[in-house]
Amino acid sequence: MPPARRDDCPWCGSEHLRTRLATDGFTLDECHDCAHSFQNPATEGPYERRPGRRRLLATARVMLPFPEPESWLDVGTGDGAFPAAAKEVFPYTSFDGVDPTGRVERARAADRVEEAYAGDLTNPHLMAHLRARYDVVSVLHHLPHTPNPREHLRAALTALRPGGHLLLELPDPEGTFAQLFGRWWHPRTRPRHLVPLDNIRAELDTQSCTIVTTTRPRLAPTYRIIARRQAA
Incomplete structure (x- = not known):
């Protein structure tokens, strides 16, 4: 079951959200109160970072x-x-x-x-x-x-x-x-x-x-x- 959208900020709990960025692959919401941005809903999959x-x-x-x-x-x-x-x-x-x-x-x-x-x-x-x-x-x-x-x-x-x-x-x-x-x-x-x-x-x-x-x-x-x- 894919992750559900959330109605509050995962950092401060505020429900005052706006869409900062929307693409075919993901949506990024931003909290109006603390400016925290987050994928909503969160995408799933492995994270790979290989710095030199x-x-x-x-x-x-x-x-x-x-x-x-x-x-x-x-x-x-x-x-x-x-x-x-x-x-x-x-x-x-x-x-x-x-x-x-x-x-x-x-x-x-x-x-x-x-x-x-x-x-x-x-x-x-x-x-x-x-x-x-x-x-x-x-x-x-x-x-x-x-x-x-x-x-x-x-x-x-x-x-x-x-x-x-x-x-x-x-x-x-x-x-x-x-x-x-x-x-x-x-x-x-x-x-x-x-x-x-x-x-x-x-x-x-x-x-x-x-x-x-x-x-x-x-x-x-x-x-x-x-x-x-x-x-x-």
Whole structure:
């Protein structure tokens, strides 16, 4: 049975929606109150994103100014391409991965991650197991492909130790790429959600996090945030 349309915003719950984009393949609605955009109804199918090694290394290097982490969890790790690259930058860090698919088991078999967790990070049992275990949690282009990105963001923060750092990358709904080329997103990379930067900032603030850096190149399709969870 195909997913049904929803009448409220998955981020703030408002029922004030408008159609932002409609094509033959999908419809993107936008919330009038918080500007969150989302596929309505959500399209189904696998998500594949295969950034090059150079891009992955560059992402890992943004954490070099901070204390070297002992433990790092990559959320939505897939086959572990990012941890494999990040190990070249942080050779003494222990990398674990969580993914809703069985690809994470292949990542462990290939020694790309030490511990592999197949499932939804918002699962209460998994959250309890991973609570406050990691110095760094990375969520790279995974939130937009989850059913509830706000809930998944909170789950990622749960895995952070006090004083730990969250590394986020998301497609920028206000960027040039989304404005001009959104209708031509490939189905396997098309995000279910486009979360405005201000919404992420506000949520991190309510979750006792301090935003350390925000990177938002004008012509880039993404934005990046590094936030620190307040120490106990």
